Amino acid sequence: MQLSGNKVFPTSPVQTFALLTNPDVIIRCMPGLKSLKPNGNNQFDAELEVGVAGIKGTYQGNLQLADVNPGESYRMRVTGEGPMGFMESEVQVRLVEDEEGTQVNYQGEAKVGGTVAGVGQRVLSGVAKLLINQFFNGVVKEAKQE
Amino acid sequence: MIPNAFAFERVNTVEAALDRLGADGEAKLLAGGHSLLPLMKMRLSSPSKLIDISGIDALRGVRREEGRIIIGALTPHREVAVHPLVQAHLPALAQAAAQIGDLQVRNRGTLGGNLAHADPSSDLPAVALAYDAELTVVTAEGSELLPVDGFFLAPLTTAMPEGGILTQVSFVIPPEGAHSVYEKYSHPASGYAVVGVAAVVALTSGRVSHIRVGITGAGDAAYRATAVEEALLDQVWSRERVQAASRHADENGGIGEDLFASEAYRRHLCQVYTRRALERLG
């Protein structure tokens, strides 16, 4: 499943980058992220409860930031495994300054396996879009408060 | 297909249901169960408790109140489909309800359960949009009226407040002389709508005086094709205008894709089925 989109932030690239990669902000804004424990070298052990309405799966996994170029770009990789199967997503995030603040562009791919992959494909991309939007909207909200 | 263990309680009043919902954040309401139970059997949904509201008789039935038809949330699809008031005033709803699942599903599945579940391919959301429905949701704080526009947010996601119960749905009877229709392209596997178009049109002296187009199945949530409506409102009804207006049918929704139909094809189907629906009304 391809993931891609754009989001405008009112903050500068440096500020936006700091927000997007701040574990405290991530945990507040990422839907269903229950805990995030640093594991060194931009890696975190994560506990996620991903889904919509009553359809949620609990995943134990890992969140990793890689190829980090502060203010410019990074890659975020989230993996998880649970009774409903597994998920793995990797997104390349790029930040570009514009007159409103910062254009954040993300592109990547998500893979799901197990029950969700077999039975949920009809709604998967819609749900993924929803969750990503919730995340960015949450961070934008925090950016506006800065 | 065995769900995780859950508690079960049957309640007879809305108050009791609210009380149980408030007491357990992981509890879910059970009405007809035709959307929820399959999810539970797949273990995609594992509520701690099912609060069975199917026996609350007050939430069942169809009545007319001034310019509206009011349907209790627990009214099963079959009852909706064959009810004389629905057939007389909301024919598109009768048609859509008659196409849901099979007879067994229609006998158990409920109007309220269907709308609250907000499956993006479900038939009824399109019809609710076309008849300017209002949804009554009761919470511990009281009752509120939610317009259908803005109710369906994303797959399986609505504007319902947490812990709320959808108790009834009120549909506006279209103006005198209006016609309405539901045109559906069924998925060969599930029978759900790949695209479903509910349209209501009234003409006054040959001009479109009232128009609503609700579309389901095509996107992440059902939507009103306002671009189509605007292109036709106040215009003289003609085949050419209908064809031209239908080309806007995919503009207002977040059109999605799945294995069965790509985004481009879904956009095309929106246009074709909107045109077909409207052509049946002129």
Add this chain to the structure above:
Amino acid sequence: MVGVIGQAIKRREDPRLITGQGQFTDDIQLPGMVYAAILRSPHAHARVAHINVEEARSHPGVVAVYTGKDLEGKLGLLPTAWLPPNSDIKTTAHPALAVDRVRYVGDGVALVVAKDRYIARDALDLIHVTYEVLPAVVNQERAMEPGAPLLHEDAPDNVAFHWQVGNATDEVFARAEVVVRHHIHQQRLIPNPMEPRAAVAQFHPSNGDLTLWCTSQNPHIHRFILSGLLGMPEHKLRVVATDVGGGFGSKIAVYADEALVAYAARDLKRPVKWSEDRRENFLATTHGRDHYQFIELAGKRDGTLEAIRVRAVANMGAYLSTAAPGVPTILFGLIVSGPYTIPYAGVDVYGVFTNTTPTDAYRGAGRPEATYLLERMVDLFAREIGMDPVELRRKNLISQDQFPYHNPMGLEYDSGNYTRALDLALDKADYAAFRTRQQELRAHGRYVGIGVTTYVEICGLGPSQIAGAVGFQGGLWESAMVRVHPTGKVTVFTGTSPHGQGEETTFAQIVADKLGIPVEDIEVVHGDTARIAMGWGTYGSRSTPVGGGALTIATDRVIEKAKKIAAHILEVGEEDVEFNEGSFQAKGDPKRRASFQEVTLQAYLAWNLPQGVEPALEGTAFYDPANFVYSFGTHVAMVEVDADTGEVKLDRYIAVDDPGRVLNPMIAEGQVHGGIVQGVGQALWEGAVYDNQGQLVTGTFMDYAMPKAHFFPEIETRFTETPSPHNPLGVKGIGETGTIASTPTVVNAVLDALQPFGVKEIEMPLLPERVWRAMQNGRENG
């Protein structure tokens, strides 16, 4: 009752099945029974680094947990039982539970046994497996490329086998006037019997016997193979297939699950039940088809077909299932020249491992793949030379006086009147009128099309000598015993194992007709290795030709013996006794007679039997047929394509089939209906889809489209009867004809409708979007 053959009597099995009185494997309840559930891999390809079962094992109500390592050396590896000769086949190790590696989503990883099925299911979520995910490959052509993920170290390039046959040389193609070449993908299908698989095993500590009830199309084959896996003498193992709710080939294979249940029952000394849920059925029960084919058809400008050559790459999935290698080879390759007088044919097939559910027989098994490609090619050839496709067929059909006909692969077609079936079908369809109407409608922007298929099917699998020659690791004869009880009532024991085909009715008709007794006096017993000496089961449309042949001979033996006794009673010579309408009578003296029941009673009382005649009355036959049988016919479909959306509407469907002889027209018609529906399912709706990491994304009936009754017009069926000389009843198969013929018929009809758009190929299933895109391309390219 003499004359009951050919009558449309109602299926005797139906009252119990439609009133919920059927006894399916899952209905079996035994004292002290425990329940099994199987943990299946969510990954298509991974190393199993570690399995922690402690939490599951200590969960209240859990009786036992087994992993692959626990079973090593205790439970044998699953064998492959069809080894096509000269194919360099790699029968790689297939343990019942993965030991260190999983190779498809659904591969078994652990077995939980608990005191109820709910606890067993819950406990699956408490097993913690550490997987190291490996790259997966799902497409068989990708899997053959250098550098593709390797499934089995002993199968380089993932090639499981490579099989070639035929006489079609390059030279034949080089000198041909016309050669049409084409690529076809036969998509993967999921058989979806109404009843998923299930198994119940009970160990009897008193004598060391084990009884296994399971959803099998061939319980004796199950016993044969499982006795080896379990290390249990065959006579200590009883396998019972009670009512089985359809199989379509998917219940031929011996699965890991059945072996595991039997193993656990013996190990725990308690009855164990396992029932597959529908999701498991999608993942862990064999799939069908999935071929890439490149075909060349050569001939003359006048329409004479001369040679056909096919290169096919078959997706075998992660392991070779029991009968799987025979499907894309023997059952496919030997019949690619079909019902036509094509002198040269050649087939070159690779069977390839991928990280997908294993494939095996699925209704038609190989023959639909062959018929589809041939019929598609014939239509393309007709278009190429500007000839009507029906005329091209007629010109090349084997004529009545050419039988027995030897096809280029060495098969001997028994009998046929192919043009009669064609004429009958065209007459019903009013072909010429359709062509006229088609032109008229096109002028109005409506696109209707007609597809005509003439087919021949190799079926009635036997004889054993050929089975051996083609690498089938078993015989293909059949057994029957007719036991006449003292009161003249009859129990028939057959080695076939019907699971929806209606043999409890048709086999009783065979016996009733011969013995002149009512059908109600006959009980047909099947599917139990303890009650039936031996049998090879039900598949390949073999039950009536082979099992019915055995039954005919066994019944004749009863009559032969009864005649001796009757002669003795009537005090005439044996040669002077006639058996008519259930009564023995002296020739020329109709008053001297004894009924079948009277003679039977005397056989059992044995007070006064002729010298040398033993008491009792039974007939047994172990019958090996003379050869295969070849059903044939013509199917016609008429469709309309929605020019706006690409939706295909089936307007009419006409089937003319020749199964040699029709024993029960209603049952035969039912078989044809079901077959057509499945075949059209492949043409228009069904298709199993994996994503590129090996997840089956059509994993439920929400996405995998099974045909529904309302998708179809009333199917118009007719039969012609051209008896086969290869078996005593003269019958051929009817269970698979519909599936074999209908897929190309409908696809050719759609492509015929789309001729104005210049469309030559749409990949199956012909989903509306694919049809719409094909039309769009046609419009754009003028």
